[in-house]
Amino acid sequence: MSTRFHAFTGKTQNREPHIEVRDLTVAYGDRVVLSDVSLTVGRGDVFVIMGGSGSGKSTLLRSMIGLIEPSVGDVSYAGHSFTQSGPSERASFLRRFGVLYQQGALWSSMTLAENVGLVLGEYTALSPEEIREVASFKLALVGLSGYEDAMPGELSGGMQKRAGIARAMALDPEILFLDEPSAGLDPVTSRRLDDLILALRRSLGATIVVVTHELESLLSIGDNSVFLDNETKTVIARGEPRDLLENCLDPKVQAFLRRSQEAAR
Amino acid sequence: MRFETRDLGAWDTALLAWLRAALPSGRHERVEIDRTGLPPGVQELLSLSERVEGAPREREERPASLVARIGAHASSVGLDIVDALDFLGRVTKSIGRFVTLRAQFRRTDLYAELQAAGAEAVPIVTLLSAIVGLILAFVGAMQLRMFGADLYVADLVGIAMVREMGAMIVGIILAGRTGAAYAAQLGTMKVTEEIDALQTFGISVIDFLVLPRVVALFLMTPFLCLYAIVLGCLGGAFVGIGMLGLSPELYLDQTLRALELKDLFGGVFHALVYGLLVGLIGCLRGMRCGEDAAAVGEATTSAVVSALVAIVVADGILAFVFNALGI
Numbered sequence: 001m002s003t004r005f006h007a008f009t010g011k012t013q014n015r016e017p018h019i020e021v022r023d024l025t026v027a028y029g030d031r032v033v034l035s036d037v038s039l040t041v042g043r044g045d046v047f048v049i050m051g052g053s054g055s056g057k058s059t060l061l062r063s064m065i066g067l068i069e070p071s072v073g074d075v076s077y078a079g080h081s082f083t084q085s086g087p088s089e090r091a092s093f094l095r096r097f098g099v100l101y102q103q104g105a106l107w108s109s110m111t112l113a114e115n116v117g118l119v120l121g122e123y124t125a126l127s128p129e130e131i132r133e134v135a136s137f138k139l140a141l142v143g144l145s146g147y148e149d150a151m152p153g154e155l156s157g158g159m160q161k162r163a164g165i166a167r168a169m170a171l172d173p174e175i176l177f178l179d180e181p182s183a184g185l186d187p188v189t190s191r192r193l194d195d196l197i198l199a200l201r202r203s204l205g206a207t208i209v210v211v212t213h214e215l216e217s218l219l220s221i222g223d224n225s226v227f228l229d230n231e232t233k234t235v236i237a238r239g240e241p242r243d244l245l246e247n248c249l250d251p252k253v254q255a256f257l258r259r260s261q262e263a264a265r
Numbered sequence: 266m267r268f269e270t271r272d273l274g275a276w277d278t279a280l281l282a283w284l285r286a287a288l289p290s291g292r293h294e295r296v297e298i299d300r301t302g303l304p305p306g307v308q309e310l311l312s313l314s315e316r317v318e319g320a321p322r323e324r325e326e327r328p329a330s331l332v333a334r335i336g337a338h339a340s341s342v343g344l345d346i347v348d349a350l351d352f353l354g355r356v357t358k359s360i361g362r363f364v365t366l367r368a369q370f371r372r373t374d375l376y377a378e379l380q381a382a383g384a385e386a387v388p389i390v391t392l393l394s395a396i397v398g399l400i401l402a403f404v405g406a407m408q409l410r411m412f413g414a415d416l417y418v419a420d421l422v423g424i425a426m427v428r429e430m431g432a433m434i435v436g437i438i439l440a441g442r443t444g445a446a447y448a449a450q451l452g453t454m455k456v457t458e459e460i461d462a463l464q465t466f467g468i469s470v471i472d473f474l475v476l477p478r479v480v481a482l483f484l485m486t487p488f489l490c491l492y493a494i495v496l497g498c499l500g501g502a503f504v505g506i507g508m509l510g511l512s513p514e515l516y517l518d519q520t521l522r523a524l525e526l527k528d529l530f531g532g533v534f535h536a537l538v539y540g541l542l543v544g545l546i547g548c549l550r551g552m553r554c555g556e557d558a559a560a561v562g563e564a565t566t567s568a569v570v571s572a573l574v575a576i577v578v579a580d581g582i583l584a585f586v587f588n589a590l591g592i
Contacts, residue, residue, distance in 0.1 A: 094467035105458035
């Protein structure tokens with residue numbers, strides 16, 4: 001695990017910013033769910049958004065992909081503002097994203113191949129046979145070859161998550177957003193998912209943003225991170241998760257990282 | 266205050282709940298409480314229940330005044346109307362794209378919806394419209410017989426089915442069957458983040474999910490309505506021929522003589538309007554569904570209720586318009 005982590009540090013040192021979030025605040029009426037969050041994700045990084053339950057991790061992710069409109073602040077990709085983009089511009093941003101949702105969110109009325117192939121049909125000029133081949137290949141990448149005609153309902157939770165990743169990768173996205181990829185999975189499956197994420201980063205060079213509170217997973221895959229606090233709803237620590245574990249003095253961060261590490265062991 | 270529990274054999278949550286409610290919190294009362302007399306398990310559970318995780322939940326502020334609540338409700342109705350109009354606008358634009366063949370949706374979805382809304386509704390439409398025709402004829406025959414006007418049962422059933430009842434039966438069946446299904450399907454897709462997944466792929470949810478459903482229902486209602494009219498008239502003929510002893514030729518002739526083509530157009534037009542309303546309302550309720558299972562139930566209920574209200578209101582408006590136009 002540690003060798004893999006060190007293998008990536010070279011890359012993280014000369015990174016250019018890929019995603020920039022500035023002063024993001026999200027509020028519903030009087031209830032602030034995210035307050036004044038700023039972060040920068042380097043190109044090719046695995047960036048971890050961590051924090052306890054209810055700290056606004058998923059809200060942050062959802063506002064980064066346009067599912068929630070922020071009350072204040074700006075999200076930009078490669079220097080271009082996403083928050084202030086018009087509908088057609090936004091569509092071209094979205095085509096560069098791949099998103100894995102917490103519950104997989106596969107379209108339940110379609111087979112796995114159709115799930116993966118849908119966007120290919122919408123945005124590429126591939127023929128139906130080629131789409132099927134590409135979809136089949138993406139499914140094979142996540143270890144689901146032979147499941148092309150399965151319906152999402154027939155799969156286990158871990159398989160649905162993997163199929164969700166295959167779908168997120170359909171258009172070879174520049175950025176993969178993963179919302180709690182290992183939530184609800186057993187330790188072995190969740191470890192395999194981590195390996196898969198790292199392998200994808202290595203081979204595709206995609207930037208990956210992961211929301212997670214699984215300590216083992218975030219320590220092994222994260223190049224950079226932010227820690228969101230439950231009470232203030234903002235970032236209280238940032239940096240490499242390993243580094244935070246060793247050098248961050250904030251008691252909340254320490255409690256989170258140490259406690260869960262003990263539990264994981 | 267001390268506890269003496271040496272003779273206590275067994276205890277359960279009732280004891281804990283009573284202790285928690287009965288024990289003074291200690292801060293305000295000048296009573297020293299010594300819990301060491303309690304069984305160890307009780308002590309541990311009590312102290313667990315007293316620990317506060319994070320900030321305690323804020324209590325709701327006291328209920329607002331009646332005027333404020335009426336105001337809040339009124340402004341939320343206003344927002345709902347704006348929201349419905351916004352949805353209607355989006356669907357209209359989407360139908361524009363459908364007509365010009367630029368809409369993003371799968372043909373197979375449209376075919377599946379056509380089948381679900383049309384062909385699969387045939388059995389229940391058969392049952393209901395035949396029975397309504399039968400009942401109309403039976404009740405009518407009882408009255409008309411007193412005047413020796415048995416033959417006019419054919420007129421009664423024919424006019425009622427063609428002008429009003431055929432469309433009404435189809436509208437009500439579709440509201441309960443298809444509109445409810447749309448709300449439940451879209452609502453569940455919202456809960457399972459499937460709609461979010463479409464959005465983040467840049468696929469128009471209206472084009473992809475709403476359009477095939479609304480179009481399918483709109484296209485299928487006229488056919489179902491014609492079918493219901495035929496079945497209703499057959500139900501009437503069953504009574505007319507079987508009970509009143511009219512000959513089939515006579516009954517058919519009398520039915521056709523009572524009707525004009527514009528009656529049929531009027532009836533089918535009613536059905537088209539109902540189909541559109543049921544489809545739009547079902548999809549709107551599904552798209553505006555909350556994020557849990559209870560919300561799906563509420564969306565489905567409100568889809569059926571709103572659709573039925575809309576059908577009745579539309580029927581009234583159409584009757585007024587047809588009357589004014591002399592149709």
